[in-house]
Amino acid sequence: MFKPSLLLCAFLSAGALSGAQAATAWDESTSGDFANVGTSPTGVSLGLGSNLILGTTGRTDGVVDRDYFTFTLADGWQLDSITLLPGTTFLGPSGLGFIGVQAGSQMTVNPTGGDPSALLGWWHYNENDINTDILPLVGQGGGAIGFVGALPAGSYTFWIQETATGLADYRMDFGVSVVPEPSIALMLMAGLVGVGVLRRRG
Numbered sequence: 746m747f748k749p750s751l752l753l754c755a756f757l758s759a760g761a762l763s764g765a766q767a768a769t770a771w772d773e774s775t776s777g778d779f780a781n782v783g784t785s786p787t788g789v790s791l792g793l794g795s796n797l798i799l800g801t802t803g804r805t806d807g808v809v810d811r812d813y814f815t816f817t818l819a820d821g822w823q824l825d826s827i828t829l830l831p832g833t834t835f836l837g838p839s840g841l842g843f844i845g846v847q848a849g850s851q852m853t854v855n856p857t858g859g860d861p862s863a864l865l866g867w868w869h870y871n872e873n874d875i876n877t878d879i880l881p882l883v884g885q886g887g888g889a890i891g892f893v894g895a896l897p898a899g900s901y902t903f904w905i906q907e908t909a910t911g912l913a914d915y916r917m918d919f920g921v922s923v924v925p926e927p928s929i930a931l932m933l934m935a936g937l938v939g940v941g942v943l944r945r946r947g
């Protein structure tokens with residue numbers, strides 16, 4: 746018996762397997778501090794699979810270290826997860842890590858303005874988020890444009906900041922995958938249905 750759901754699963758699995766690799770996209774300890782100005786973010790290159798983003802942010806001696814970086818997802822690619830990894834640190838109960846994302850190659854939002862309406866999404870990540878995918882939470886950030894599911898091909902600029910006084914480390918894994926191509930699956934399904942019709946006629 747023909748099961749289209751199984752066929753789709755096969756395609757999804759093939760896409761996931763073809764993108765399986767791990768890489769450090771940026772490590773501030775070796776690559777340097779991310780840009781501190783949203784309108785001139787550091788350019789980062791993401792590949793298919795796992796992309797580690799490792800950094801430190803916060804406030805020392807009244808100086809705020811905000812981290813801004815941008816990347817472009819090629820046609821047919823999508824950002825399907827941001828996993829917060831162990832090694833991310835927090836500055837006590839009041840220490841809240843902030844992550845925000847804006848569409849395009851710049852972050853134009855005033856970091857002290859408190860207006861998230863131009864953001865695609867944001868989230869205050871915390872200890873409970875370790876080893877979980879925070880992308881869905883980012884998409885639900887209050888007052889932002891919002892999104893559901895993966896971010897499709899295009900340019901995005903991220904802003905990460907520990908909002909308490911002191912320095913905190915963050916370790917995140919940006920998961921990139923190939924967008925499943927329903928058109929091919931549908932064509933194959935149509936072909937299989939056609940075969941079934943021919944068999945009935947025969």
Ligand SMILES: [Ca+2]
Binds near residue numbers: 779801
């Ligand atoms: Ca930094």
